[in-house]
Amino acid sequence: MSVSSDSAKLAQSNTTNQTVTHPATNDAISNQNRSFSNFTKDVANSWLLPDGVVDVLFEDAHKQEVLRHRLTQQLITHGYQLVNPPMIEFTESLLSDASEDLKRQTFKIIDQLTGRLMGVRADITPQILRIDAHWGGTGIARYCYAGDVIHTLPSGLFGSRTPLQLGAEIFGCASLAADIELVDVLFTMVNMLNMSAALHIDLGHVAIFKRLAQLAQLQDVDTEQLMHLYANKNLPELKKVCQSLPMGDDFYVLARFGHDIANLLAKLSATAQQDHQIVTAIDELQRLKAHLQDQWQCAVSIDVTELSGYHYHTGIIFNGYINSETQPLVRGGRFDGMQSGSQLAGHQPREATGFSMDVSRLLAHTQLNAPTVVLVDYEASQSIDDEQKQLLLQQVESLRQQGYRVTVPLNAEDRPTNVTHQLNLVNHQWQLQTL
Template sequence: MNEPIHPGLLPAGLADLLPHEAAFEAAVVAQLMARLAQSGYDRVKPPLFEFEDSLLAGAGAALASDTFRLMDPISQRMIGLRADMTPQVARIAATRLVRQPRPLRLSYAGQVLRVRGSQLRPERQLGQVGAELIGVASAAADAEVIALAAEAVEGLGIDGLSIDLTTPTLVPAVCRELGLDGVAEARVRAAIDRKDAAALERAGGAGRHILGGLLAASGPADRALETLAAMTLPAIAAREVATLAEVVALVRATLPAVTLTVDPVENRGFEYRTGISFTLFARGIRGELGRGGRYEIGFGRDETATGFTLYTDALQLAAPRPAPDRRVFLPAGTQPAAARALRAAGWVTLQALDDAEPQAEAHRLGCTHRLSPAGEPVEI
């Protein structure tokens, strides 16, 4: 038998959001979702759990070890609590909305649960807001989604955005072209993940110049694209670089002030991505605000999609706080109609429940104002 737990204690990685924080989070989510809806991304809402077979299919497999699983006593099958909403939205697109015309634009907001947090992100319950653009493979589609993510974040009042673009298919394409076997590719991968040019030189074999060139190309988008354009790449990699250049030009046309960087070899966390991918950062904010990229929707469909997920906790840290409410204390006997008029005029009203002295009571309850006997809000 374990010791009894203090009732205020929550499991590690979980938290209560208290007044102001909870309202601010909800406002951040509402504002993001409104921006996505404005660009035609229709909201869907998958359930918090599903059969594990569908939850962990396709893109969901990457999170299998992070997913809470349990036996559903009703269906007598294993269910999983979602650790990510993208695979659920892909399922909806591939099944219930399979007959909807493409491009299909969907958005979502909700909570996800993880068995364990990471060192950088110890939370086990996370808020996600995201959008998916399904059924179009073009650079225009990539650019729409990348610009939308950035515009939605900027709409929260977050400045100094930068978008780090990656091409997770590039290194595998080069390795395949060079005929590197699985062991050699894994060694290349490990050297790249450590950004270890010397190890890459040793592991890269005949491809060491190309691979080293890709590793060195990382940096501001224009310089990186120039470096990549000057390299002799396998056809499939050259096409990906051409798409990347197109995406950079399109995003820049929409958002000239946003910083664009390119890391052509980054792959960590993008394992299920099949095309241009990206991560969003803001100046002065530790960690990423969101990420996205291209993937296959799976579920037996031969269909491509691109999309992104924003992290509400990170955005909450980065976004400016709203101005505090104007709160007016209403003494006993205030007419309901007077209270209604104040609320309609933007006041938060706190109704007295007894005959306590209004000035002291208003102060005790943290009101900024009290209603005077003449019916006017008076500052405390």
């Protein structure tokens, strides 16, 4: 009786232990689940790239490299010397005369060898200034380049922080002929890519506003306010502000009639109409616009209140837009007298003009011929003698020299996904056959 009672109690105890979970066990399970969830998130996050940073893969990577090569070769054939500056430099040379925008866009790091501050280039032009100060001499010099740059922030909502920047620059020529040569080279390049019909050029000239600001003896705060109003196209507020400024009517005229370059000068005050710098700037805009329309039959607009490069550019500026995109594909203009690198080399600043573009932006607007991808017949390649193997190697090398992509498989399962042709053994001869 007592044994049965003890057995019953033991059974009841076992049943209770099976159905009741202690709080400590719940906490352990919860922590384990949380740890596994965090581990899963960490694994997933480890594959994420920073915003504005992407992989360029496979056919896009091939297309980008082909475009880079074709465009740089086009520049070289026009007499531009190819240069390849380093990704990092000491900030004394890289940012010595840089705008605040460029300084903000530049990653800074400490040189572990010297303890000095270095910058990861966000633009290649300051490096070209340094190169010209050291190697350029006093005559006209032409440079071209193509290289990666790194930005701290993307330009635009979906802009890249790692553009492949390609550009061309002319040093030592102050005349409009240099600017005309550059736009001609630019259109030759986009013509080669069958894109010229889609390229719209927007011209400006920062010297007009700069000279008016000098004549009116504007304070920096007034200059910045006008530039802000121009950028926002706020004509009512601009008109109100201009009423209290010296030569205010001229600043309002720039926004009101700045797109009509043929009649702009007549709308300005007598003081502005008689100023040599303003007259020259308007004449340069008219001549460059006429050249673009006559030579390249392209769409051209003018906006003399486009001052986004005010602290950098000194004369003609131009932006190239493709189709209906809001961010320019090409940016260019004159930057005479920049000091970057020149002071360090004891070199006098020079006249300069140039343009640059992001090659990666071209990927969506260009088409290359579809590649011919050849696969060697694996079974046949395994059943041939040494003489046939030598003939196969010769055939493969010949096809590769002709531009074919030839894969010699390592096993029967080794097969690219985009094969278009196969190299088969037919009557003891290797023949290229379409799939």
